[in-house]
Amino acid sequence: MTRERAKTWFVTGATGSIGRALVERLDGSVRLRVLVRGASTAAAHRRLAATLGPKGRAALADGVIEVVAGDLRSTGLGLSPLTRAAVTDDLAGVLHVAARTDFDGGADVDVYRDDNVLGALRVLQVA
Numbered sequence: 001m002t003r004e005r006a007k008t009w010f011v012t013g014a015t016g017s018i019g020r021a022l023v024e025r026l027d028g029s030v031r032l033r034v035l036v037r038g039a040s041t042a043a044a045h046r047r048l049a050a051t052l053g054p055k056g057r058a059a060l061a062d063g064v065i066e067v068v069a070g071d072l073r074s075t076g077l078g079l080s081p082l083t084r085a086a087v088t089d090d091l092a093g094v095l096h097v098a099a100r101t102d103f104d105g106g107a108d109v110d111v112y113r114d115d116n117v118l119g120a121l122r123v124l125q126v127a
């Protein structure tokens with residue numbers, strides 16, 4: 001008998017409005033590997049836990065959601081080779097939701113390009 005390998009969705013933007021709503025709608029049959037900004041995995045984990053509701057926090061505690069610390073602005077999203085390999089190894093698909101959304105003129109256009117255009121390309125390169 002062959003056992004089907006568990007498949008994991010790679011998700012960005014889970015601490016934001018759309019990403020949080022998406023993660024909270026998990027039905028338990030889906031595993032997520034979530035890219036969250038943070039100085040360490042533990043810090044990113046804490047940031048995500050602080051933004052999720054009870055259902056999302058339970059999925060985080062159960063390991064249904066795995067947190068990886070990273071940044072759209074970093075080469076390779078700032079992931080280690082080991083984490084990059086894990087992302088591609090059991091990838092079901094990508095839900096790229098993260099973006100710089102302060103569109104009220106706060107930053108130079110190059111900053112938005114780096115986060116939102118090059119950031120999307122970096123996600124594709126990793127996946």
Ligand SMILES: NC(=O)c1ccc[n+]([C@@H]2O[C@H](COP(=O)([O-])OP(=O)(O)OC[C@H]3O[C@@H](n4cnc5c(N)ncnc54)[C@H](OP(=O)(O)O)[C@@H]3O)[C@@H](O)[C@H]2O)c1
Pocket residue numbers: 012013014015016017018019035036037070071072073097098099100101102115
């Ligand atoms: N909200 C809506 O009604 C709506 C409707 C249609 C389309 N959208 C689109 O959906 C996307 C998300 O919108 P949203 O409302 O959820 O935005 P949001 O609440 O501002 O959340 C943005 C998310 O992106 C993450 N992020 C930003 N820069 C990052 C970086 N450099 N590296 C890693 N993560 C980064 C943020 O993480 P941090 O917590 O670290 O900041 C946060 O999780 C955008 O493209 C938006 O245009 C939104």
